Amino acid sequence: MSEDAPLRFHVPEPEVRPGDRPDFSNVKIPQAGSVRRPSVDEDAEQFRDLAYSIIRVLNRKGEAVGPWAGTLDDEELLQGLRHMMLLRAFDARMQMAQRQGKTSFYMQHMGEEAISCAFRKALNPGDMNFPTYRQAGLLIAGGYPMVDMMNQIFSNEADPLKGRQLPVMYSAKDHGFFSISGNLGTQFVQAVGWAMASAIKGDSKIAAGWIGDGSTAESDFHAALVFASTYRAPVVLNIVNNQWAISTFQGIARGGSGTFAARGLGFGIPALRVDGNDYLAVHAVASWAAERARRNLGPTLVEYVTYRVGAHSTSDDPSAYRPKTESEVWPLGDPVIRLKNHLIVRGAWSEERHKQAEAEVLDEVITAQKAAEKNGTLHAGGKPSARDMFEGVYAEMPPHLRRQRQQAGV
């Protein structure tokens, strides 16, 4: 038996690195409209293949095709486009604000706008998202005031979180947006717990968990799937596969399985994979999964296939680990442009109106920013007080904290 060849250690590597020519020819992209749409109560065993495919609605010509098309009308689509444009403009301004020292940190969504914006429209009032830092579209599409997002980012005196949280770690209970944790993964299982609570109370609200491709390796992901599977929790479990976890390509977290959606199959959880850059596809799949949850049919795992066009955060420079132009050849395109083209094909939009909308959107963001800056930015103007630092650790301040606050002289 000792004639065996020595073992070799295997470390997955992306196909290209800086200096190489970006290449996604290995990514199989099914034709739009080609993936079937099971009924929400179909046995998950019957559509395992959907975890290995990609549900797409918009084809190259900008048409909406196939069984997943048709969940949205013109007006809804126009609103969706506006949300994505707003998010993109917001990102651009906040990136700039960070460079200007108005905040310490920012994380953008470039390329991933369709996911959170379209998902939000599949939810009902009272439903709860447990988002990561890259789903601000849930707020924007949910009508949360942009100025409050900025107040949080600037840690100013109007910051709803009193300066306690890192920028972009929003919390907006009334908008179905759970307080973001800086610790990856932790909230995926909390979403399941929230959904279990809704079922325990005989309520009709559902929860949505969010996690990145890289973070699926965390323990909370497993706990979430175990508990969701066992208690058939009314939750939609979303994996945003944007190909990268800071500098690490998705193959490191995914390992030998073809997809992240496949993780659900071992739990008997229906798993779908969807074109994350296709607003219509995202909305259709989200609605399907939300309906399953609401009809007490249990959890659904959804993998959104997308690409993180920007840097991981303002602390990151992706040119150190991937070809600079990789995003340009990403085969699923740009979600804003794709929806815009579709609306034009539909006859509901035009290049001119789009240009005009861009200007309006920028205006809206700048107006909000001006309002927010009146309340201060990280190092200038109004700021949360040091007193705020001692509040809210507990419902009632215990004696030792009162002593400490005194000691601090605030």
Add this chain to the structure above:
Amino acid sequence: MSEDAPLRFHVPEPEVRPGDRPDFSNVKIPQAGSVRRPSVDEDAEQFRDLAYSIIRVLNRKGEAVGPWAGTLDDEELLQGLRHMMLLRAFDARMQMAQRQGKTSFYMQHMGEEAISCAFRKALNPGDMNFPTYRQAGLLIAGGYPMVDMMNQIFSNEADPLKGRQLPVMYSAKDHGFFSISGNLGTQFVQAVGWAMASAIKGDSKIAAGWIGDGSTAESDFHAALVFASTYRAPVVLNIVNNQWAISTFQGIARGGSGTFAARGLGFGIPALRVDGNDYLAVHAVASWAAERARRNLGPTLVEYVTYRVGAHSTSDDPSAYRPKTESEVWPLGDPVIRLKNHLIVRGAWSEERHKQAEAEVLDEVITAQKAAEKNGTLHAGGKPSARDMFEGVYAEMPPHLRRQRQQAGV
């Protein structure tokens, strides 16, 4: 949308409880010999169905049939029978010793003997197991002195672990048996790390991880699968599904997936399910998985379907949560009797020789017990010293522990 019916909370329940008539008619048992045997380098996608079936070799008549038969000759099978009988006799004596107050605690293997005994014979010297508390067959089949097992159980002066560990938490490096942790699951991922190390060094040794059905819910299980999948670690990942986790039936941990083996599919890890009460089937599957690992083809996940006949531990009374006679109707039978019958069918064994062997085995265990008891038992005779308590926390005793030892006056 608010017309939705209220959500209902779902908690899985076993089909029967104390007072009910035990019933396993829902457990589908494929015929022996009916499951195909892929070649070790076949693409895992091609035999996903094996995660939902049960590989069996011994049929009702005691014959070895099908493509998984034939890995062992008469002598090896006779040895296997003896190992299982030894383990069973050992268990019985140690249960009794616990009732007599010679040790604080014991955990038996009744019904699960084939798994660890047969698995051990598929390994090479130098391979490493990361066992749970219910794989003492790895030691017995590996030739570890029974008297040393007892010395550990009695926490006596010859205890190889100096009284530091709970009874049955053996450690036997030279016998490829990693130190057992009382914390469930932790060692599953360590097995993967050990296997990665072997690959990093270009060695040819492989590792085996062990976990119970209930413990697959722990985070370490997920980490193990993620890392094993990503680095294609040369490891066999064993799940012993004995239907129960203390009082909790397997449905609580398994949730909506049909099997535990299925968990592997989401990672692209080949997953097999095997009759854990069939010595030949266990050996055949273990050898197949070990060969995969050794040939650098990566990890395999194996689920052994068995039944925990006895109590969880000496602290447990299963009649509080399952029908008393449930084990009697367990459809996969008793591993010792099945192998005995097979050897008789083969013409290599007889009822008389079996009776005689039972007596010999009992003798061997009693002899060992007498020898061990000479070294003391928990509350009588020789015991590890209080000095031993301070040793081995670090390679070199730091000053604060030296001071404490002095203070303790030992």
Add this chain to the structure above:
Amino acid sequence: MPRKTMIEAIRDAMDVSMERDDNVVVFGEDVGYFGGVFRATQGLQQKYGSSRCFDTPISELGIVGTAVGMASYGLKPCVEVQFADYVYPAYDQIVSEAARLRYRSNGQFTCPIVVRMPTGGGIFGGQTHSQSPEALFTHVSGLKVVVPSNPHDAKGLLIAAIADPDPVIFLEPKRLYNGPFDGHHDRPVTPWSKHELGEVPAGYYEIPLGKAAVRREGKDMTVLAYGTMVYVAEAAASETGIDAEIVDLRTLLPLDLDAIVASVSKTGRCVIVHEATGTSGFGAELAALVQQHCFFHLEAPIARVTGWDTPYPHAQEWDYFPGPARLGRAMLETMEA
């Protein structure tokens, strides 16, 4: 008044709380049908149904993680970790999530959960059934940490913990489940039915979190103790004849500093005892506070008597356990210093 064991008192607290508030739910490993390996939840599933008391998969992370989610929905989960030794897989959910949720969301989301766990040794449980991890929680801002020492307190404190709007770590000294164990492991066990603190009023009552209790008044020294060590201290006091004042802290976070300072200011001497490993144990915080607040009253160094800085051993359990002899020696030394 009826006398109950500590397990019965704890069960009673959950029962009363579930009865009173529909939002209280109870779950954990073996907690549902079977009623828990220590039987703390026995009968609750029968009474309240499996939506309010149920078994979970073996995932402490999942237990606490889902509890955090449920709490943010509006429920009040009271969960069991089978042994305190098994809480570490849930440590991140407790430290990073439960403890900080109110703060980081500025009160939008809160986390009224109770994490119950049997703690401490004395049952030959070896390194994984004996640990006392309280100091790993007292360092975490946002948590409350409770250690009851008798059935009466256990019920009132657990009711208060469940009613509390913030996360509470509730450590149950398992060696006290059946009686007030004083460390004399070679003597017959005293049951709670023979102890006045075994008297447990029926119905709802709270023992406020953050309040210590003086178990024995004394003039010569203060012994700060909690859990099992309260009885070890009582034994040591009577065996040494030292007129010690024994303060049962009951809640470690927030701590009843006033009670401590009052006692030590009076006695001028202080011995601290706990079962956990000494280095960075909760005794360190107590010693630091006492010297800070009572410096000019102290006549002798504050002594700490604790478990040694080793894992909890199996065979050497009674060498590890800080029993009355070891504590008594330290008390005598402190008197003579």
Add this chain to the structure above:
Amino acid sequence: MPRKTMIEAIRDAMDVSMERDDNVVVFGEDVGYFGGVFRATQGLQQKYGSSRCFDTPISELGIVGTAVGMASYGLKPCVEVQFADYVYPAYDQIVSEAARLRYRSNGQFTCPIVVRMPTGGGIFGGQTHSQSPEALFTHVSGLKVVVPSNPHDAKGLLIAAIADPDPVIFLEPKRLYNGPFDGHHDRPVTPWSKHELGEVPAGYYEIPLGKAAVRREGKDMTVLAYGTMVYVAEAAASETGIDAEIVDLRTLLPLDLDAIVASVSKTGRCVIVHEATGTSGFGAELAALVQQHCFFHLEAPIARVTGWDTPYPHAQEWDYFPGPARLGRAMLETMEA
């Protein structure tokens, strides 16, 4: 001698150790190709190949858990947790496994791993990029805990940690990566190239674990500090004019008690400073030890200056951080007490 930043010194330590011992492997999130988010492992994959320096999935549990397995095989893994704030998912593997493996197997299996992690605040990192969890490790028997304060020590200590036969938690004060930060956040940053402790000898050298260093000799009081607080203490001493002796602990577990006792016995006063939350912080253990061993030398209560008992806030970073003003006040009070 060349001057290096602390990151360069740390990288150098890994490089030298990997060069010397084939069994040293380095891995963690973003550690391989990219070289780590703080660039501590930059170039190591290129030099030693991806079998010895590689990226991992985002699972701190998996990182430490596989490291424990590798160590039991015979390797010496030196792993990175991206921020100390993210160590909790690995806490069980560290506390229940790494720390106890040697003990419970009676030396059959050992666990020579190093878990490196950037710690401390001062970079506007908010609650999840600022924590100082050292006290959560000093309570765990079987671990060693190291906190370097300068490039010279960082290299020597990390080399010693990697060579050590037992598990070492290696906390790197991230605010010191580029220079000796003294808490005056509004002043220009001093780089290591301007500090003599930026001098890092080439090649292999060890700073033994368990030995403190006196950074400033003084007669009037002892300041016990580690990591960033060493420079805060230097600033406070010079700003208050107090002739303080500043002891840089360097290793918290095992602790150099002799050095501490020698200093406090001489000065008669002691102030302890750390950035972590006060309650049950490592300062508690220090205060408890100092009062125990120097009781009759102490002329004033031992003061602790620490982060407050709140999560680490974002905007109020400098209110939270125990800077030279706050420390100076406590030093003056201690002189006057």
